Amino acid sequence: MASMEQIEMDKHRKSLDRDVSHLVDKYLKAMEWDIPDVDEPAARQMILDEIKREVGRIESQH
Template sequence: MSQLEQLELQAHREQLDADVQQLVDKYLAIAEWDVPEINEPLAVALIITAIRQALDRVEQASPTAAPI
């Protein structure tokens, strides 16, 4: 990744972190609706794992993804 792309990404890193946190919170809330006595730490860990797997699938499906 060139310097320009790194600087641009850095400018948005806080928003990216906040967006991912909101995604985790969204799916945790959905899980809590379905299972009120949910083990929250375990649910968060499972959600984060699912997000990582989804990111891997998105990366693999992207024809323009270049190695970093």
């Protein structure tokens, strides 16, 4: 049986996915302003790697 927290997270998963996707797009657009010929796949991966590092930092604080 799923916990109440898991049930609540299931309700918010799509919204969380959208938020993270928008966050990546936000920083990719900022890079494109500064670097017109940006390597989009490489830039996207760099952004995702930084998000993962930040999640790790947040996890280590709690």
